[in-house]
Amino acid sequence: MSRTDRGSNRNRDRDRTQSRDRHRDGDREPAESTAGASRFDAGLERLSSGLAVPALLGAVLLAYFVVPVAVFLSRMRTVDVLGGLADPTVQDAIRTSLVTAPVSTTIATVFGVPLAYVLSRGSFRGKRLVEAVVLLPLVVPPIVGGVMLLTVVGRYTPVGGAAAALGVPLTDSRAGVVLAQTFVAAPFLVVTARAGFDGVDPQLEEAARTMGYGRLRTIRLVSLPLARNAIAAGIVLTFVRALGEFGATMMVAYTPRTMPTQIRVSFIARGIDAIVPIALALLAVAAIVVLAVQLLVGTPRRH
Template sequence: MSRIDRSHDGTANAEAASDGPSASGLGGGGGLERLPGGLAMLVLLGAVLLAYFIVPFAAFLLRTRGVDVAATLSEPAVQDAIVTSLVTAPVATAIATVFGVPLAYVLSRASFRGKRLIEAAVLLPLVVPPIVGGVMLLTVVGRYTPIGSAAAALGVSLTGSRAGVILAQTFVAAPFLVVTARAGFDSVDPRLEEAARTMGYGRLRTVRLVSLPLARNAIAAGIVLTFVRAIGEFGATMMVAYSPRTMPIQLRVSFIARGIDAIVPIALVLLAIAVIVVVAVQLLVGTPRRY
């Protein structure tokens, strides 16, 4: 190799050595200078949205320092709202689970005419405004509808009652269970089910012993998400059952009557539930691994 070639190779190797640590984030400098070219801009753009998420939480928590949380939470109306939400949301979640998991499995495994329409029907409550969902429910279970009248004749009111709250919560929250559970069933290798069938297992036994255990994390995450969506439901519940009040409805009533300080304690309860749900979902689903 000539002297010129050796000189050229040495320069290239020196440049590669100087660029390598910077690109990998192992070399000198710190912060964004250590990121590969172009990635720093993506980090900055993402940081803007992340700050938009974090700053309101921080400002809200600072606001709580001047509020008598215990006094507000001891008010009968607030306690009734908390009890109503904590009673109705689990019931709505249980209903969504009992009926949603089978529907999710059918949508994952079966092929039939009209499947696209059923999938669209499942997604419909997710895309329509909740208040519109409440209006649609009223056209079915309202006091003067056939179903509502029949229920009233039996002594069960489907509006203005906890039953109405559960109906509204189930309508808006159940799709989260179906969508999440279906994703879990989609991730199960059908060959495992086929192997179980060749061993003499029936369809239901295969689902119980193979499909459900393998999809349990996704189903559990769907249950948690359904619960938090139900407990935070406002629009549809307001239309179907304004009373008894749930926490979101009581929050709105308190805000109109006494301003933002009056709703801080209720918001803290909802925030605590949300934090617990986020942690639960992270533990159940985890963070995707990089290979």
């Protein structure tokens, strides 16, 4: 066989080998693609089947929330919203709520977060009693809570009388509004923040202590950052609860009127249409606060 023939045979063998390899690769790619697609479809099927019932049940409750709000907002077309907001009594109520609710939330945060940490990490006699006291404002009707406050800060009580003599009345004043809002709303912060601290691994705090950090520095650098989402949620809940508080506020400080108190007065005097403007203002303030906290703190991510 000549050298030319041997070269031609080698070229033909190489071409046949490359052709077989291309066929094998072509057969393998669709198989791998099909297997990946089937696994993806199976995952979607498991996800759908696992969430179908909870999603359906949750949708019923969600509709129960959305429908009344949507129907109420539809009344805006027949109500002079801007004219209602121009009413001086409405503006005074909005101003009072915007001043008192942040103060109540700040007080609840300053004193509630440390209490939540103690309840989460501490073990002491009477702890169950302290937990029950924290929950008490949540289980009693707000009007009853207002009556309880009056027995302590009312004008004719020792505390209330002394405060009034100093020119700082604790009833029928903004101070009274703050007292009522704090009493009713602060437990939301304590309960939520405690849940956040409970979710922080104590070993992380112990590791910080072994690095020479003191207790307060460990709380500031480790515990608070890890529990910040829960604390932020507690702040939001406390603020919106204080903003919407009516029962205890009405008992302790009927005047100056807050937005919920003015809503009640307007409803009795003129019906539903009269409360649409101030109710929209209340919803707008609550929505802005919730959105602002989410943007500043962020929302928990799944890992």
